[in-house]
Amino acid sequence: MGVKLGILGLGTVGTGTVQLLQDLVGRHPLLQEIEIYRVGVRSLSKPRAVELPEGIITTDLEAIVNDPTVDIVVEVMGGLEPARSLILKALSHGKHVVTANKAAIARFGAEIFTAANQAGVYVMLEAAVGGGIPVIQPLKQSLSVNQINAVTGIVNGTTNYILTRMQTEGSNFDDVLADAQKLGYAEADPTADVDGLDAADKIAILASLGFGGRIHLEDVYCEGIRQVSKTDIAYAEKLGFAIKLLAIAKRTFSSPSSPLSVRVHPTLVPKAHPLASINGVYNAILVEGEPIGQVMFFGPGAGAGATASAVSADILNLVATLKTSTTNPNPLLACRHQDYCEIAPIAELVTRFYARFLTKDRPGVIGKLGTCFGNFGVSLESIVQTGFQEELAEIVVVTYDVQEGNFRQALAEIRNLEAIDSIPSILRVL
Amino acid sequence: MGVKLGILGLGTVGTGTVQLLQDLVGRHPLLQEIEIYRVGVRSLSKPRAVELPEGIITTDLEAIVNDPTVDIVVEVMGGLEPARSLILKALSHGKHVVTANKAAIARFGAEIFTAANQAGVYVMLEAAVGGGIPVIQPLKQSLSVNQINAVTGIVNGTTNYILTRMQTEGSNFDDVLADAQKLGYAEADPTADVDGLDAADKIAILASLGFGGRIHLEDVYCEGIRQVSKTDIAYAEKLGFAIKLLAIAKRTFSSPSSPLSVRVHPTLVPKAHPLASINGVYNAILVEGEPIGQVMFFGPGAGAGATASAVSADILNLVATLKTSTTNPNPLLACRHQDYCEIAPIAELVTRFYARFLTKDRPGVIGKLGTCFGNFGVSLESIVQTGFQEELAEIVVVTYDVQEGNFRQALAEIRNLEAIDSIPSILRVL
Ligand SMILES: NC(=O)c1ccc[n+]([C@@H]2O[C@H](COP(=O)([O-])OP(=O)(O)OC[C@H]3O[C@@H](n4cnc5c(N)ncnc54)[C@H](OP(=O)(O)O)[C@@H]3O)[C@@H](O)[C@H]2O)c1
Ligand SMILES: NC(=O)c1ccc[n+]([C@@H]2O[C@H](COP(=O)([O-])OP(=O)(O)OC[C@H]3O[C@@H](n4cnc5c(N)ncnc54)[C@H](OP(=O)(O)O)[C@@H]3O)[C@@H](O)[C@H]2O)c1
Numbered sequence: 001m002g003v004k005l006g007i008l009g010l011g012t013v014g015t016g017t018v019q020l021l022q023d024l025v026g027r028h029p030l031l032q033e034i035e036i037y038r039v040g041v042r043s044l045s046k047p048r049a050v051e052l053p054e055g056i057i058t059t060d061l062e063a064i065v066n067d068p069t070v071d072i073v074v075e076v077m078g079g080l081e082p083a084r085s086l087i088l089k090a091l092s093h094g095k096h097v098v099t100a101n102k103a104a105i106a107r108f109g110a111e112i113f114t115a116a117n118q119a120g121v122y123v124m125l126e127a128a129v130g131g132g133i134p135v136i137q138p139l140k141q142s143l144s145v146n147q148i149n150a151v152t153g154i155v156n157g158t159t160n161y162i163l164t165r166m167q168t169e170g171s172n173f174d175d176v177l178a179d180a181q182k183l184g185y186a187e188a189d190p191t192a193d194v195d196g197l198d199a200a201d202k203i204a205i206l207a208s209l210g211f212g213g214r215i216h217l218e219d220v221y222c223e224g225i226r227q228v229s230k231t232d233i234a235y236a237e238k239l240g241f242a243i244k245l246l247a248i249a250k251r252t253f254s255s256p257s258s259p260l261s262v263r264v265h266p267t268l269v270p271k272a273h274p275l276a277s278i279n280g281v282y283n284a285i286l287v288e289g290e291p292i293g294q295v296m297f298f299g300p301g302a303g304a305g306a307t308a309s310a311v312s313a314d315i316l317n318l319v320a321t322l323k324t325s326t327t328n329p330n331p332l333l334a335c336r337h338q339d340y341c342e343i344a345p346i347a348e349l350v351t352r353f354y355a356r357f358l359t360k361d362r363p364g365v366i367g368k369l370g371t372c373f374g375n376f377g378v379s380l381e382s383i384v385q386t387g388f389q390e391e392l393a394e395i396v397v398v399t400y401d402v403q404e405g406n407f408r409q410a411l412a413e414i415r416n417l418e419a420i421d422s423i424p425s426i427l428r429v430l
Numbered sequence: 431m432g433v434k435l436g437i438l439g440l441g442t443v444g445t446g447t448v449q450l451l452q453d454l455v456g457r458h459p460l461l462q463e464i465e466i467y468r469v470g471v472r473s474l475s476k477p478r479a480v481e482l483p484e485g486i487i488t489t490d491l492e493a494i495v496n497d498p499t500v501d502i503v504v505e506v507m508g509g510l511e512p513a514r515s516l517i518l519k520a521l522s523h524g525k526h527v528v529t530a531n532k533a534a535i536a537r538f539g540a541e542i543f544t545a546a547n548q549a550g551v552y553v554m555l556e557a558a559v560g561g562g563i564p565v566i567q568p569l570k571q572s573l574s575v576n577q578i579n580a581v582t583g584i585v586n587g588t589t590n591y592i593l594t595r596m597q598t599e600g601s602n603f604d605d606v607l608a609d610a611q612k613l614g615y616a617e618a619d620p621t622a623d624v625d626g627l628d629a630a631d632k633i634a635i636l637a638s639l640g641f642g643g644r645i646h647l648e649d650v651y652c653e654g655i656r657q658v659s660k661t662d663i664a665y666a667e668k669l670g671f672a673i674k675l676l677a678i679a680k681r682t683f684s685s686p687s688s689p690l691s692v693r694v695h696p697t698l699v700p701k702a703h704p705l706a707s708i709n710g711v712y713n714a715i716l717v718e719g720e721p722i723g724q725v726m727f728f729g730p731g732a733g734a735g736a737t738a739s740a741v742s743a744d745i746l747n748l749v750a751t752l753k754t755s756t757t758n759p760n761p762l763l764a765c766r767h768q769d770y771c772e773i774a775p776i777a778e779l780v781t782r783f784y785a786r787f788l789t790k791d792r793p794g795v796i797g798k799l800g801t802c803f804g805n806f807g808v809s810l811e812s813i814v815q816t817g818f819q820e821e822l823a824e825i826v827v828v829t830y831d832v833q834e835g836n837f838r839q840a841l842a843e844i845r846n847l848e849a850i851d852s853i854p855s856i857l858r859v860l
Contacts, residue, residue, distance in 0.1 A: 020721060026577035026686030132722040134572035142564035142743035147456035256456030274728060277707055291450060291735025292562040298704060298726040305721025313572035
């Protein structure tokens with residue numbers, strides 16, 4: 001037997017990976033060189049869906065990363081610690097690492113890749129973004145001959161599931177969330193998904209690979225979907241848009257030296273755009289570059305099988321590397337960048353906006369809105385006013401491209417207008 | 431300077447590739463190791479869109495593939511000969527080859543890969559299918575840990591453009607084809623595209639990679655789009671389908687040892703299916719496997735820039751290999767299979783069908799149709815009859831899954847019914 005794996009974690013992803021590696025018919029023959037040597041867990045008494053020979057499962061994870069016979073450590077335990085320390089220890093002992101842990105990579109990527117480069121080993125993370133979708137390796141290899149201009153993704157299945165159901169059923173966020181929790185599509189504590197934090201981790205990773213620089217997670221602007229109402233979804237629909245939680249990394253102007261804008265927020269996506277029809281728990285990542293144009297990767301963003309496919313693909317790559325390479329690092333597998341990307345503040349973003357206003361029954365309220373917008377150079381693409389309800393009218397506007405800072409200043413002025421009752425929603429438009 | 435390229439051809443793809451390699455800002459730094467050493471063309475007097483130093487452009491293509499200083503030969507001249515002989519010569523001299531030539535690979539793949547394996551070099555063909563879309567490498571690497579069940583693609587931009595326009599404009603095939611030729615979206619001789627031959631070449635290549643076996647091109651069943659009428663597109667639309675020219679490679683039953691069905695034909699695709707909304711010249715390839723589920727790759731299927739991206743990605747991969755590998759072949763880059771796949775005849779295909787009948791005004795014609803179908807075990811999912819025109823009524827049926835052979839026998843019987851005037855269209859349904 002050739003290559004010895006030490007797997008940290010035997011939950012959803014770990015179990016899926018072991019199942020894949022235990023049934024090799026019809027798969028790449030190189031997988032036959034792999035031996036599942038140790039699997040680390042928290043509890044020895046928990047029932048497991050896979051059978052492993054005596055002595056393989058252990059609670060001593062330190063021993064796995066320190067064991068000189070382990071060639072590859074597969075970290076599928078999740079969480080920040082002890083995952084971070086175990087990864088660093090494995091690297092310092094010259095072991096390659098495969099991880100599905102976007103939270104750890106988005107936070108400790110710099111430390112982890114530095115350690116890997118020093119040790120001359122690789123950290124593979126296909127499963128960290130987009131579940132089974134092969135997107136990390138294409139970004140590192142095939143697409144890297146392009147000047148990348150933008151990476152735009154629907155990278156969180158839970159929020160896409162919620163928004164899809166809100167759209168098709170006309171339901172409220174709270175109701176769909178509660179039901180999604182019952183059905184297992186959302187966690188008991190939904191914060192990481194619903195507030196966009198998981199998507200922020202993922203776009204930080206994609207941006208880093210696409211643009212060849214490190215990303216400070218704090219520089220990623222992040223807005224979740226709690227504020228998206230069924231009213232907005234209905235208006236968006238009427239105006240020809242679907243509302244999606246997009247994770248976007250984009251050059252602020254079209255030059256390879258321009259700063260990036262990296263952000264997560266609910267977004268009105270034109271119906272004809274390829275991302276508008278990505279529904280349910282599916283993920284999709286759209287990459288735009290020169291000269292390739294637009295390519296999109298679509299598939300299941302989570303789940304035992306899909307994620308196991310990505311983890312196993314990384315293992316396969318490392319086995320191939322172990323069998324063929326000299327001591328020179330393979331520049332297509334190594335993480336080549338050490339500098340940080342310059343990130344523009346959200347106020348400098350140039351985008352279209354959607355805003356919904358509740359106004360009192362005053363003559364000329366549309367004119368006043370228009371004047372305030374005009375004062376800050378905001379041009380309106382469309383404006384819709386609907387009937388009065390309880391003395392209040394609803395006005396929905398979509399702007400042309402405008403700098404976010406200017407738009408916010410106009411809003412501040414509008415908020416002070418006597419005729420304005422409130423501004424229940426403000427969303428960006430792709 | 432490190433790696434020396436000999437490029438055969440400086441047309442659309444060759445020029446795009448040279449342009450990419452001459453402007454390296456923002457691209458993978460490894461591309462800086464590449465030297466464009468020779469470029470072979472037919473005519474020295476033709477004006478070129480790229481500038482190259484004196485002496486690089488030559489009409490002596492034999493000299494390029496025989497030159498010991500050339501490391502990688504990039505075949506972007508197209509056609510069967512002399513492309514085949516030049517590729518074989520390059521391989522026999524130990525040079526890696528990058529090619530965009532699906533016609534040559536689909537026909538001479540066995541010969542070419544055998545020669546490459548003997549010489550210990552690689553033949554890379556990302557650009558041969560799906561233009562810029564990274565799909566060959568994911569199939570060879572990331573996705574190869576899955577048991578692949580099906581690869582389904584819209585892989586010919588010309589026919590997808592024609593079908594999309596027929597659908598949106600309600601126009602006839604002949605009119606759209608003529609206009610597409612005027613606009614440069616279809617060639618003067620449209621046979622390779624319109625009759626499905628180009629798509630057949632591509633699905634043979636995809637099937638070979640996806641299922642790990644060689645494919646005899648003659649085993650690929652092939653039907654083009656000339657018979658698709660605007661009437662069928664309108665009926666399909668009403669029934670909830672778009673008509674697409676699909677290239678399909680699929681296990682006939684779900685076991686890794688089952689024969690494949692490999693085929694190209696116009697197909698009714700349910701509107702909610704991810705391939706139904708791929709419009710215009712875009713391509714998309716949907717891969718289904720266990721445990722990954724469905725993943726789809728979408729992007730520009732042709733064009734100078736997109737194809738240059740794929741060619742350059744292959745070159746980059748080879749440069750990385752040249753810099754890191756020992757003499758062991760990299761099993762992720764080598765083409766690992768030597769056996770042929772078993773292909774089931776089209777008569778054994780199990781699929782749904784759409785058929786349109788013109789019937790004379792006879793009582794009980796639907797009953798008679800139903801009886802004939804029933805005799806051969808064909809169940810009907812829907813049946814639509816429309817008003818009479820010039821004494822003829824139109825009946826459209828969609829069947830449940832049925833074996834193609836049985837369906838054809840039922841049709842033969844139906845054709846003999848006195849009430850049946852003609853059967854203008856028969857299409858498969860996804
Ligand atoms: N689930 C998905 O669809 C998915 C998709 C993409 C990426 N990921 C990522 O994959 C990773 C794993 O996710 P998962 O869903 O498989 O998690 P999970 O089901 O909660 O499994 C975690 C596993 O790690 C073990 N573990 C956790 N902390 C441990 C500790 N301190 N000491 C020893 N063992 C410990 C657990 O042991 P016990 O079994 O003994 O409790 C369990 O086997 C996470 O980083 C996640 O973000 C998951
Ligand atoms: N165009 C696309 O979008 C696309 C997309 C995917 C794949 N491909 C594939 O890429 C390949 C090239 O396509 P292309 O569109 O670039 O073709 P093209 O524009 O016709 O260019 C062909 C080039 O090869 C040279 N050439 C052809 N036969 C030759 C011979 N016998 N001796 C010397 N030089 C010869 C021509 O020389 P001159 O310039 O002197 O005439 C020309 O530079 C084909 O296999 C095609 O299927 C093309």
